[in-house]
Amino acid sequence: MMPNRMLSLCGTFAAFLAVALGAFGAHGLRAVLSPDQLATYQTGVTYQMWHALAILLCGLLAQPGAGGAGARRAGWLFVLGIVLFSGSLYTLTLTGLRSLGVITPIGGVCFLAGWLMLAVHLWKRKNES
Numbered sequence: 001m002m003p004n005r006m007l008s009l010c011g012t013f014a015a016f017l018a019v020a021l022g023a024f025g026a027h028g029l030r031a032v033l034s035p036d037q038l039a040t041y042q043t044g045v046t047y048q049m050w051h052a053l054a055i056l057l058c059g060l061l062a063q064p065g066a067g068g069a070g071a072r073r074a075g076w077l078f079v080l081g082i083v084l085f086s087g088s089l090y091t092l093t094l095t096g097l098r099s100l101g102v103i104t105p106i107g108g109v110c111f112l113a114g115w116l117m118l119a120v121h122l123w124k125r126k127n128e129s
Helices: 005-028 035-061 066-095 098-102 104-128
Strands: none
Touching (some): 005 035, 005 066, 035 066, 035 104, 066 104
């Protein structure tokens, strides 16, 4: 099985950023943000890390050709979800732009769609065996 290199790289980069942003939030933002803002920021970090791991999984499952198409699509939905969901939470807490709250649920839908896509991929793969 050959992993999808680009998805695997995106997953490792997203995980790296989650650790870095989490440390920045814990050490650099504690004195700057309110407890509610810090909790919102931490939600972005947590979702980013879980979905970075999901992207890595998709990268491993995404075989070249049609056999990995569902896993590839799921992985890119997770990438988009991180950008929209976690990215909007980071920007919201750091800038105070409340209008960005409209974007957050779109990222959540991308996460949900990615999990459904991955489930369908795994279901089809099981049936092919």
